[in-house]
Amino acid sequence: xxxxxxxxxxxxxxxxxxxxxxxxxxxxxxxxxxxxGLAAATELTARGIRVAVVDRARTATLVRAGAMGxxxxxxxxxxxxxxLQRIREAWTYPPEWNRGTRLVTSLTGHELVPVPRPSFRGxxxxxxxxxxxxRRPQTVLQQVFLDHLAEHGVGVAGGWELQELAEDGExxxxxxxxxxxxxxxxxxxxxxxxxxxxxxxxRRLAGIDREGDHATEKRLRLIVRTGxxxxxxxxxxxxxxxxxxxxxxxxxxxVSPREWRVYAxxxxxxxxxxxxxxxxxxxxxxxxxxDLELVSATTFYHATRIATTFRKGRILLAGDAAHxxxxxxxxxxxxxxxxxxxxxxxxxxxxxxxxxxLDSYDQERRPHNWxxxxxxxxxxxxSQTALAEIRAGGIPDDADLGDxxxxxxxxxxxxxxxxxxxxxxxxxxERYDASDVIWYEEGQLASEPGWRPDVYEDDPRPxxxxxxxxIDPHGSTLHDRIGTSFALLVLxxxxxxxxxxxxxxDPTGRAAEDSTDEPAxxxxxxxxxxxxxxxxxxxxxxxxxLPLTVIHLTDPDARAVYGAAHVLIRPDQHxxxxxxxxxxxxxxxxxxRVLGRxxxxxxxxxxxxAPAQRVL
Numbered sequence: 155x156x157x158x159x160x161x162x163x164x165x166x167x168x169x170x171x172x173x174x175x176x177x178x179x180x181x182x183x184x185x186x187x188x189x190x191g192l193a194a195a196t197e198l199t200a201r202g203i204r205v206a207v208v209d210r211a212r213t214a215t216l217v218r219a220g221a222m223g224x225x226x227x228x229x230x231x232x233x234x235x236x237x238l239q240r241i242r243e244a245w246t247y248p249p250e251w252n253r254g255t256r257l258v259t260s261l262t263g264h265e266l267v268p269v270p271r272p273s274f275r276g277x278x279x280x281x282x283x284x285x286x287x288x289r290r291p292q293t294v295l296q297q298v299f300l301d302h303l304a305e306h307g308v309g310v311a312g313g314w315e316l317q318e319l320a321e322d323g324e325x326x327x328x329x330x331x332x333x334x335x336x337x338x339x340x341x342x343x344x345x346x347x348x349x350x351x352x353x354x355x356x357r358r359l360a361g362i363d364r365e366g367d368h369a370t371e372k373r374l375r376l377i378v379r380t381g382x383x384x385x386x387x388x389x390x391x392x393x394x395x396x397x398x399x400x401x402x403x404x405x406x407x408x409v410s411p412r413e414w415r416v417y418a419x420x421x422x423x424x425x426x427x428x429x430x431x432x433x434x435x436x437x438x439x440x441x442x443x444x445d446l447e448l449v450s451a452t453t454f455y456h457a458t459r460i461a462t463t464f465r466k467g468r469i470l471l472a473g474d475a476a477h478x479x480x481x482x483x484x485x486x487x488x489x490x491x492x493x494x495x496x497x498x499x500x501x502x503x504x505x506x507x508x509x510x511x512l513d514s515y516d517q518e519r520r521p522h523n524w525x526x527x528x529x530x531x532x533x534x535x536x537s538q539t540a541l542a543e544i545r546a547g548g549i550p551d552d553a554d555l556g557d558x559x560x561x562x563x564x565x566x567x568x569x570x571x572x573x574x575x576x577x578x579x580x581x582x583x584e585r586y587d588a589s590d591v592i593w594y595e596e597g598q599l600a601s602e603p604g605w606r607p608d609v610y611e612d613d614p615r616p617x618x619x620x621x622x623x624x625i626d627p628h629g630s631t632l633h634d635r636i637g638t639s640f641a642l643l644v645l646x647x648x649x650x651x652x653x654x655x656x657x658x659x660d661p662t663g664r665a666a667e668d669s670t671d672e673p674a675x676x677x678x679x680x681x682x683x684x685x686x687x688x689x690x691x692x693x694x695x696x697x698x699x700l701p702l703t704v705i706h707l708t709d710p711d712a713r714a715v716y717g718a719a720h721v722l723i724r725p726d727q728h729x730x731x732x733x734x735x736x737x738x739x740x741x742x743x744x745x746x747r748v749l750g751r752x753x754x755x756x757x758x759x760x761x762x763x764a765p766a767q768r769v770l
Contacts, residue, residue: 171312186350190473190488192299197496221485226283251393260441354475369455373419401438497725511750578610639701
């Protein structure tokens, strides 16, 4: 059993990657053992794909961890992988420190915009998801993923650097080198997935360029270490704060009981601030004089750099290797990449789909990433303008409790409240509206409201995230029930009977005209139609050995949300098709489209979709 401090938690200050040699052959070689790479290994392993992971580093450390906050959409993926409880239990500071994101003059200063405290009796779940957002450092995710992969015999090898990629018609030869001994090995893989960060070697070796706006200045993400400051901040200080004062701005966030993240800058690209200057910013963020140790300083930029393609032959990119943007949720976009790509790679490797299905990964994820990146960059620019104007108007010292200071803080709070917009669209509106493998409805793409970062309503149309909800009184959700396979929802009213087996004429949904079997509750033709659609999909899926779960929901609220009798949902929880009856060609035509087998005429363009490109 690991030693736990008095406050509980886990020691994830240093995560050590396993020592070993990569295998000679594998289905998918993953380059990069960050959270996205290990999540990809988890996703693919669950689908029976042989994977191996290599990383140049031998360890990962808490004090250089990047992302801390994970949206409810990311938590849905943790839950689907069966790892949510492990991640919850691996906190690095007491969870009772979490009080939401507070806007303050300093940690011990004044709250500028009141934030409701968590309620002991409240449910905490957001409107559109089963679970609330979660704060855990990247090393927690890495350790949980590594433990899970070890239990499944998946090879992860630290200290191996990718130096060569040689692709042919049958696969890829990846040349890797032990960074200490110089030993060279070639790993033969059907596909290589680069998850090796913003300076990705995989991307460079594949010859994939990037586009977007370069930064004109830089910022620093500091980790500072304190002594025992509980006498000043209490035993349970606020863990997540955004600071506004004349010296410090941006996050002051706990990563452990003694280590905190502080932001510094902006600075000119060629400027190197002195350590004393950075520590002074840290003290200003806390709001009192204290001994601080500067543990690390990591440079980041408010900029956008997105790969020109996420797929080149048998080389694929995900996470920061594919897209780097203004901080705030980029790890979550990487998890979305994994969910989108994982089932497609598995379908191709299992023979359920042609290799061209992988083209839809780029079609779907890259436009989505551009949307979010453009929003993030614009938001950061607005925030910098607001901070400059607030500072120009004056920010009272924390010790000033006079009437003028109180009024000024209220003015600042009102400005921040006015500028604040929610992020529901960024979190949940992961729409795919330029894809060859979605069966869009007639006129759908021309009539959809535009994407907005601050607005989201459950949308059951093809290409959108399938709305989730509770489906039994014991807590199971629709997403839980879907699991990792395709799912066919049958959304019916309650019924007291079923049609006879021989009453089904064909899989088009046309009911027998002379049927008299009409149970109380629903007309017989509706029951016959439903059974016909279900039988058509189950037979077609079985003929392809394609996993399919059929889910009957009788709750009228579910029918109201989905607006159709039948809905086909992909393994990444996106709607692929919906309708009352099957289209011409039946279930075969639908599954051909969804699996990338119906590409003539470019289905998305025929239905009015734009080609895969940057979408603003």
